[in-house]
Amino acid sequence: xxxxxxxxxxxxxxxxxxxxxxxxxxxxxxxxxxxxxxxxxxxxxxxxxxxxxxxxxxxxxxxxxxxxxxxxxxxxxxxxxxxxxxxxxxxxxxxxxxxxxxxxxxxxxxxxxxxxxxxxxxxxxxxxxxxxxxxxxxxxxxxxxxxxxxxxxxxxxxxxxxxxxxxxxxxxxxxxxxxxxxxxxxxxxxxxxxxxxxxxxxxxxxxxxxxxxxxxxxxxxxxxxxxxxxxxxxxxxxxxxxxxxxxxxxxxxxxxxxxxxxxxxxxxxxxxxxxxxxxxxxxxxxxxxxxxxxxxxxxxxxxxxxxxxxxxxxxxxxxxxxxxxxxxxxxxxxxxxxxxxxxxxxxxxxxxxxxxxxxxxxxxxxxxxxxxxxxxxxxxxxxxxxxxxxxxxxxxxxxxxxxxxxxxxxxxxxxxxxxxxxxxxxxxxxxxxxxxxxxxxxxxxxxxxxxxxxxxxxxxxxxxxxxxxxxxxxxxxxxxxxxxxxxxxxxx
Amino acid sequence: xxxxxxxxxxxxxxxxxxxxxxxxxxxxxxxxxxxxxxxxxxxxxxxxxxxxxxxxxxxxxxxxxxxxxxxxxxxxxxxxxxxxxxxxxxxxxxxxxxxxxxxxxxxxxxxxxxxxxxxxxxxxxxxxxxxxxxxxxxxxxxxxxxxxxxxxxxxxxxxxxxxxxxxxxxxxxxxxxxxxxxxxxxxxxxxxxxxxxxxxxxxxxxxxxxxxxxxxxxxxxxxxxxxxxxxxxxxxxxxxxxxxxxxxxxxxxxxxxxxxxxxxxxxxxxxxxxxxxxxxxxxxxxxxxxxxxxxxxxxxxxxxxxxxxxxxxxxxxxxxxxxxxxxxxxxxxxxxxxxxxxxxxxxxxxxxxxxxxxxxxxxxxxxxxxxxxxxxxxxxxxxxxxxxxxxxxxxxxxxxxxxxxxxxxxxxxxxxxxxxxxxxxxxxxxxxxxxxxxxxxxxxxxxxxxxxxxxxxxxxxxxxx
Numbered sequence: 001x002x003x004x005x006x007x008x009x010x011x012x013x014x015x016x017x018x019x020x021x022x023x024x025x026x027x028x029x030x031x032x033x034x035x036x037x038x039x040x041x042x043x044x045x046x047x048x049x050x051x052x053x054x055x056x057x058x059x060x061x062x063x064x065x066x067x068x069x070x071x072x073x074x075x076x077x078x079x080x081x082x083x084x085x086x087x088x089x090x091x092x093x094x095x096x097x098x099x100x101x102x103x104x105x106x107x108x109x110x111x112x113x114x115x116x117x118x119x120x121x122x123x124x125x126x127x128x129x130x131x132x133x134x135x136x137x138x139x140x141x142x143x144x145x146x147x148x149x150x151x152x153x154x155x156x157x158x159x160x161x162x163x164x165x166x167x168x169x170x171x172x173x174x175x176x177x178x179x180x181x182x183x184x185x186x187x188x189x190x191x192x193x194x195x196x197x198x199x200x201x202x203x204x205x206x207x208x209x210x211x212x213x214x215x216x217x218x219x220x221x222x223x224x225x226x227x228x229x230x231x232x233x234x235x236x237x238x239x240x241x242x243x244x245x246x247x248x249x250x251x252x253x254x255x256x257x258x259x260x261x262x263x264x265x266x267x268x269x270x271x272x273x274x275x276x277x278x279x280x281x282x283x284x285x286x287x288x289x290x291x292x293x294x295x296x297x298x299x300x301x302x303x304x305x306x307x308x309x310x311x312x313x314x315x316x317x318x319x320x321x322x323x324x325x326x327x328x329x330x331x332x333x334x335x336x337x338x339x340x341x342x343x344x345x346x347x348x349x350x351x352x353x354x355x356x357x358x359x360x361x362x363x364x365x366x367x368x369x370x371x372x373x374x375x376x377x378x379x380x381x382x383x384x385x386x387x388x389x390x391x392x393x394x395x396x397x398x399x400x401x402x403x404x405x406x407x408x409x410x411x412x413x414x415x416x417x418x419x420x421x422x423x424x425x426x427x428x429x430x431x432x433x434x435x436x437x438x439x440x441x442x443x444x445x446x447x448x449x450x451x452x453x454x455x456x457x458x459x460x461x462x463x464x465x466x467x468x469x470x471x472x473x474x475x476x477x478x479x480x481x482x483x484x485x486x487x488x489x490x491x492x
Numbered sequence: 493x494x495x496x497x498x499x500x501x502x503x504x505x506x507x508x509x510x511x512x513x514x515x516x517x518x519x520x521x522x523x524x525x526x527x528x529x530x531x532x533x534x535x536x537x538x539x540x541x542x543x544x545x546x547x548x549x550x551x552x553x554x555x556x557x558x559x560x561x562x563x564x565x566x567x568x569x570x571x572x573x574x575x576x577x578x579x580x581x582x583x584x585x586x587x588x589x590x591x592x593x594x595x596x597x598x599x600x601x602x603x604x605x606x607x608x609x610x611x612x613x614x615x616x617x618x619x620x621x622x623x624x625x626x627x628x629x630x631x632x633x634x635x636x637x638x639x640x641x642x643x644x645x646x647x648x649x650x651x652x653x654x655x656x657x658x659x660x661x662x663x664x665x666x667x668x669x670x671x672x673x674x675x676x677x678x679x680x681x682x683x684x685x686x687x688x689x690x691x692x693x694x695x696x697x698x699x700x701x702x703x704x705x706x707x708x709x710x711x712x713x714x715x716x717x718x719x720x721x722x723x724x725x726x727x728x729x730x731x732x733x734x735x736x737x738x739x740x741x742x743x744x745x746x747x748x749x750x751x752x753x754x755x756x757x758x759x760x761x762x763x764x765x766x767x768x769x770x771x772x773x774x775x776x777x778x779x780x781x782x783x784x785x786x787x788x789x790x791x792x793x794x795x796x797x798x799x800x801x802x803x804x805x806x807x808x809x810x811x812x813x814x815x816x817x818x819x820x821x822x823x824x825x826x827x828x829x830x831x832x833x834x835x836x837x838x839x840x841x842x843x844x845x846x847x848x849x850x851x852x853x854x855x856x857x858x859x860x861x862x863x864x865x866x867x868x869x870x871x872x873x874x875x876x877x878x879x880x881x882x883x884x885x886x887x888x889x890x891x892x893x894x895x896x897x898x899x900x901x902x903x904x905x906x907x908x909x910x911x912x913x914x915x916x917x918x919x920x921x922x923x924x925x926x927x928x929x930x931x932x933x934x935x936x937x938x939x940x941x942x943x944x945x946x947x948x949x950x951x952x953x954x955x956x957x
Binding site for chain 1: 534585588589591612647711726787857862865
């Protein structure tokens with residue numbers, strides 16, 4: 001594969017080997033088209049007018065229990081995507097000694113309700129050919145999935161049941177608790193997980209974002225089913241939730257199905273406690289040992305912004321230029337010119353309570369220091385020199401013109417709307433976004449580079465082979481590098 | 493489909509009552525130079541998917557030059573006579589599009605998904621790659637992409653837990669001469685050995701229009717699009733149609749047991765069998781068997797190992813069938829403290845049971861329903877790795893018929909519980925399989941050598957740990 005969009009996980013690819021595929025017999029072949037002149041390859045054909053984004057109209061209504069709903073009707077295929085956002089049930093709400101409880105709670109809702117066993121839920125969904133899952137990010141929990149529209153009533157009934165009535169059956173709780181502990185154990189071998197788990201506390205300190213959303217093996221072991229039942233009762237409330245629906249259904253039928261399914265769900269969540277501050281500070285750096293690793297996994301993070309920052313849109317342009325894709329500076333320089341990597345990314349992780357500007361990926365072990373130096377040089381260039389007009393124009397076009405594809409599938413629409421819900425963005429957010437991208441100047445981009453790519457406040461995590469990497473660190477401007485042993489421990 | 497709706501008791505059915513899978517109309521023609529073209533119109537969103545599938549993959553490589561088809565895929569992004577390196581990427585980005593490529597054992601795919609106004613630019617890009625690439629390839633580009641591919645191998649295989657197990661499994665399932673013996677990513681040694689002359693020869697042999705199919709789906713006008721395809725691809729000279737070797741795999745004659753060490757916390761067992769080729773007899777039945785064994789919480793292996801006995805952290809079963817042959821695989825990771833032998837005994841019992849007694853009608857029906865709804869969900873995107881354009885092209889090369897979908901679904905609808913049982917008994921034999929144990933480094937049976945990656949040894953007996 002050319003670019004690292006998806007991992008070539010062969011075992012995973014096996015699951016759907018033979019079948020998923022479209023098409024059916026069409027009409028006979030086209031009549032011969034008018035004879036076409038051969039191409040003039042000396043000039044690139046004109047693009048012609050770009051399609052404008054028609055953000056589909058959202059219809060908003062509220063159920064009698066206070067649950068807000070937003071619907072986009074999209075009748076292209078007999079599919080409906082649903083995404084229920086629980087606004088006060090994300091991992092940032094985990095108690096300090098119960099890391100992972102938000103995610104664990106979400107993971108348990110499909111493991112048995114007052115009237116359905118774990119296997120019954122799985123079997124019913126399987127028979128419908130539908131999918132339904134639940135989980136938690138830092139800022140919210142969600143229950144989401146998709147179904148053929150002819151099964152929507154039954155699907156909504158299941159979705160509402162798992163949302164409102166999870167029973168946390170003791171045997172299923174014990175099974176899932178062990179699954180989650182063992183999954184955390186297995187993450188010790190995954191360089192990306194090791195790096196992220198190291199980065200969080202190093203960068204955020206006591207801030208709620210500083211812990212791993214799945215918790216630790218110890219915090220999961222300490223969690224009881226009563227903890228989860230309490231978390232669910234407090235945080236999974238219609239007054240702090242919103243349901244996004246996109247696809248082949250009309251408002252009247254949807255409303256009737258939802259009123260019936262969600263009847264009896266009531267309440268609001270308690271106000272969120274104020275979050276601890278992230279300690280300010282300069283350089284922090286850790287190298288985590290991975291013996292004999294042929295590559296070093298790198299994360300370079302700097303203070304970023306919250307999602308509602310007025311600088312958000314300009315930063316999207318900045319990160320598109322720096323590491324947004326195969327036309328970006330990191331790709332062209334560190335991969336296509338120097339061959340240090342299969343791919344490096346740069347992005348703004350802008351969340352509700354704050355954010356991080358990231359650069360990262362895997363680089364050849366013996367090129368670790370040179371790769372870091374080159375990444376820092378790219379940062380410096382963006383801070384000191386305005387992005388040239390043509391490059392800026394390309395990055396801006398990319399951000400605007402990629403939107404129609406994102407709105408072309410029911411799940412894509414639901415995902416974009418769910419973002420608006422989680423971050424409290426205005427209904428016309430995407431229209432505003434287009435205008436804001438188009439009006440961003442080189443000075444704006446340089447300004448956000450100076451504010452949000454500050455190498456004096458760099459937190460660096462490297463996962464690699466100290467025998468190869470340590471000797472390269474001498475002159476790197478990362479501060480004192482703390483070398484840590486690979487995560488080990490008794491496997492039970 | 494009707495019978496399934498009846499079973500579900502669902503109310504609505506499409507007018508006409510026949511096929512509930514939405515129609516995806518398409519048109520097909522060939523250019524005089526041999527290029528097959530498929531157009532599928534859908535104006536829901538102002539987006540088009542462009543997909544070119546070359547009928548060449550790692551199965552067309554020679555031993556000693558493994559990884560070559562995939563390395564070649566990377567070189568297709570290194571610029572052409574009329575588009576210097578990086579310019580195609582820039583055009584695609586500026587248009588708001590996305591693009592990628594992938595190489596499998598059988599074929600190599602390139603796609604772009606772009607706003608409809610950028611269609612002609614994409615035809616420029618793809619036709620320049622097909623017709624005008626070779627003169628611009630040089631040693632610098634080859635060296636750079638060789639290094640990128642070796643990084644890809646390090647990142648996605650060597651750095652990942654269990655990341656080299658699949659390679660070992662293939663090496664034991666297939667003879668060294670059979671081209672599924674190696675992975676498309678290839679080996680460092682073979683990648684290092686590739687020369688510019690190898691590259692040129694590979695291009696001339698496999699990358700002509702007669703060995704390619706172009707599918708375009710989405711917001712397009714078929715008449716205008718045909719004219720554009722003729723304009724950009726029509727001038728590319730036709731090429732000799734390459735002959736694919738079609739070797740027949742040598743069946744396993746015994747159980748092979750293999751153990752390898754890796755940087756993993758938990759061991760894992762892979763049980764692999766040779767299975768029929770894609771669309772061959774028993775192919776559909778074995779896909780359904782995979783679902784019955786491990787898809788959903790009441791599937792047989794999940795229910796027993798993960799839900800009830802709780803001896804496994806995860807279990808997965810399924811088939812991957814390709815043009816020359818298939819693989820049926822069961823893969824299970826034990827809980828800490830549980831041996832691979834315990835899992836394997838339970839897996840053997842379940843395989844044995846389904847080889848003797850057919851599954852229930854409900855198990856089979858649930859698997860069919862999942863497969864059918866997956867088809868409808870897969871019809872959503874026009875572009876990308878599994879979008880409409882990609883699927884039309886895949887059916888074209890695999891069956892000769894881009895509109896094969898209804899027939900394909902028919903294969904699955906026709907499978908009976910007895911078909912599943914008899915397929916299991918024929919293909920999943922205990923004396924014709926590979927059992928690969930991946931164990932934590934240092935925990936392997938004989939060889940305690942701690943450092944180098946993925947040490948492999950063939951053991952005569954299962955190790956009961």
